[in-house]
Amino acid sequence: MTGDLITEAELAEVLKITESRAAALRRENGWRFTKLGRAIRYTPAQVEAIITGHEAGGADATATPLIPGQSRLSAARSQPGASPASTGSANRASPH
Secondary structure: OHHHOEEHHHHHHHHOOOHHHHHHHHHHHOOOOEEEOOEEEEOHHHHHHHHHHOOOOOOOOOOOOOOOOOOHHHHHHOOOOOOHHHHOOOOOOOOO
């Protein structure tokens, strides 16, 4: 069974990105992974979900696109129709 697991370095090769970028994307996007001790591994199904989730028109095509460094919460708050209370903005009188 462990023969099907790939390392984060191998995932980075598949995605044609650096290993550190793969780790950052895992943390930022909440990619599912398998942890064996301190080692992070990916199953074929997890790799497929990562790729599918980032395809144009893929499963996450309707999700709010994230700006590098932006959290999903702040992206949701910036959506049209978000109420001022949900964005943390207060209704302030104009200074003019």
